Amino acid sequence: MIDIRFGDNLTELEKIPDGSIDLIYIDPPFNTGKIQKRTAVRTVKNDNGSRIGFQGKRYMTEALGTKSYRDIFDDFLKFLEPRLLEGYRVLKPAGSIYFHIDYREVHYCKILLDSIFGRDAFLNEIIWAYDYGGRTTKKWPPKHDNILYYAKDPNHYTFNTKNIDRIPYMAPGLVGKEKSERGKLPTDTWWHTIVPTSGKEKTGYPTQKPLGILRRIILASSNPGDTVLDFFAGSGTTGAACAELDRNCILIDNNPEAIRVMEQRLKVGDQCFS
Numbered sequence: 001m002i003d004i005r006f007g008d009n010l011t012e013l014e015k016i017p018d019g020s021i022d023l024i025y026i027d028p029p030f031n032t033g034k035i036q037k038r039t040a041v042r043t044v045k046n047d048n049g050s051r052i053g054f055q056g057k058r059y060m061t062e063a064l065g066t067k068s069y070r071d072i073f074d075d076f077l078k079f080l081e082p083r084l085l086e087g088y089r090v091l092k093p094a095g096s097i098y099f100h101i102d103y104r105e106v107h108y109c110k111i112l113l114d115s116i117f118g119r120d121a122f123l124n125e126i127i128w129a130y131d132y133g134g135r136t137t138k139k140w141p142p143k144h145d146n147i148l149y150y151a152k153d154p155n156h157y158t159f160n161t162k163n164i165d166r167i168p169y170m171a172p173g174l175v176g177k178e179k180s181e182r183g184k185l186p187t188d189t190w191w192h193t194i195v196p197t198s199g200k201e202k203t204g205y206p207t208q209k210p211l212g213i214l215r216r217i218i219l220a221s222s223n224p225g226d227t228v229l230d231f232f233a234g235s236g237t238t239g240a241a242c243a244e245l246d247r248n249c250i251l252i253d254n255n256p257e258a259i260r261v262m263e264q265r266l267k268v269g270d271q272c273f274s
Contacts, residue, residue: 002242023221084113093152103146123154222247235262239266
């Protein structure tokens with residue numbers, strides 16, 4: 001069951017019963033101070049087009065529309081704190097949270113999460129590393145996001161090692177045929193491409209995260225039939241992964257564009273909307 005809720009996430013969180021959620025994943029705005037935008041385009045044949053393709057045929061690019069949201073908060077931590085407190089309340093005793101952020105805010109957010117969950121509840125800082133786009137020459141180019149992983153009870157939480165996708169050894173010849181064929185468990189550094197621009201997965205929504213990241217998190221930290229909550233749902237990647245993996249999901253967002261993208265992507269009926 002995919003439950004999509006349109007509205008302020010704090011108000012919607014307050015409606016969720018205590019201890020009813022198995023796993024939370026959130027990818028809040030990164031507080032970059034910018035308007036985040038993505039423009040969808042298509043290329044069509046046109047004799048007067050400015051682009052030349054195979055066999056000298058001409059093409060032109062048409063803009064199909066722009067999706068955007070404001071990534072500007074005067075006090076980011078004050079915005080997050082009541083929402084994270086509600087997240088803690090609704091988690092089951094064996095539940096956990098994955099908090100996805102970037103290098104600009106991660107240090108401040110960890111202190112906030114420590115104060116809510118406890119420092120002993122902090123399990124990992126996962127580094128999602130990727131490689132795309134331009135490279136500044138003024139500093140080391142930032143090509144990673146940070147995912148902070150906390151358990152509500154660090155002595156009792158869901159973590160299914162056997163369900164985690166395995167990755168190739170970097171030097172398979174050194175570990176033998178059996179280990180090489182089985183692969184190894186990922187560490188806290190995940191190399192994974194972004195959503196390909198021309199891929200079927202692409203929705204055109206700003207900051208869309210790849211399904212592979214959410215699949216790994218959901219398989220490791222929940223079980224079939226569990227309920228996963230994403231209260232910064234955006235393009236609905238959490239919901240798409242849950243639909244694949246037989247999990248229930250509550251998705252919350254206050255951006256009408258996000259709701260439209262999720263409705264189209266997840267193909268849910270009106271009965272799934274609140």
